[in-house]
Amino acid sequence: MAERVIKDEQPRVYFDCSKCPAYCCSVYERVKVTKRDITRLAKHFGVTYEQARFRYTRLRDGERVLKRVEDVVFHETCTFLDQETRGCTIYHARPGVCRGYPGRPRCAYYDLLRFERQQQGDENVVPLVQITFREVKDVVVSDEDSSEEIYEWGGEQDKDADKNE
Numbered sequence: 092m093a094e095r096v097i098k099d100e101q102p103r104v105y106f107d108c109s110k111c112p113a114y115c116c117s118v119y120e121r122v123k124v125t126k127r128d129i130t131r132l133a134k135h136f137g138v139t140y141e142q143a144r145f146r147y148t149r150l151r152d153g154e155r156v157l158k159r160v161e162d163v164v165f166h167e168t169c170t171f172l173d174q175e176t177r178g179c180t181i182y183h184a185r186p187g188v189c190r191g192y193p194g195r196p197r198c199a200y201y202d203l204l205r206f207e208r209q210q211q212g213d214e215n216v217v218p219l220v221q222i223t224f225r226e227v228k229d230v231v232v233s234d235e236d237s238s239e240e241i242y243e244w245g246g247e248q249d250k251d252a253d254k255n256e
C-alpha cells in the first residue's frame with residue numbers, strides 16, 4: 092500500500108503581517124476596486140452599491156480606487172486601515188488586490204523591515220519608504236560581435252538637469 096502523504100495546503104510564507112506597519116496599505120497611492128469589490132463593500136456596510144462607491148472610493152486618473160487618509164506612520168494610508176493596530180478594519184470585505192498581495196512567499200517590505208531592524212539594532216524602528224513608478228525605455232545596443240538590450244535611464248528631467256549644470 093502506498094504511503095499516505097499529508098500535504099499542508101497553506102503555502103509557506105516568510106512574512107508576518109501582524110508585525111508590520113502595513114506598508115502595502117500605505118505606500119501605494121492606488122488600491123484598485125472592481126464592481127465586485129464595491130458590491131462586497133456595500134454588503135459589508137449594509138448600504139447600496141452607489142452609496143458604497145461614493146463613500147469609500149474615488150476616481151484617480153480614470154481608475155476607481157479606495158479613498159485614502161492622512162496617516163500617523165506614513166504620509167497617507169488606506170481609509171480602512173486601523174492606524175493603531177495597523178490591521179485592516181474590513182478584512183473579510185477587502186478588495187481583491189488586497190487579498191492577492193503580495194502573491195509570493197516573500198514580501199519585500201517585510202524583508203526591508205527585518206533588515207533595517209537588524210541593522211539598527213532596534214526592534215521598534217520603522218523604515219519609511221515611498222514608492223513611485225517611472226517608465227524607462229529599453230534599447231538594443233550592438234557592435235560587430237553582439238547586441239544586447241539595455242535600459243535607458245536618462246529621461247527628459249535628467250537632460251534638463253545636465254543643461255543647468
Ligand code: SF4
Pocket residue numbers: 106107108109111112113114115116192193198199200201
Ligand atoms: S507589507 Fe507585506 S508584511 Fe506588511 S502587511 Fe503588507 S503584505 Fe503583510
Ligand code: SF4
Pocket residue numbers: 115116122157169170171172173178179180181182185186189
Ligand atoms: S482594504 Fe484593508 S487590506 Fe486593503 S489596503 Fe485598505 S486597509 Fe489594507
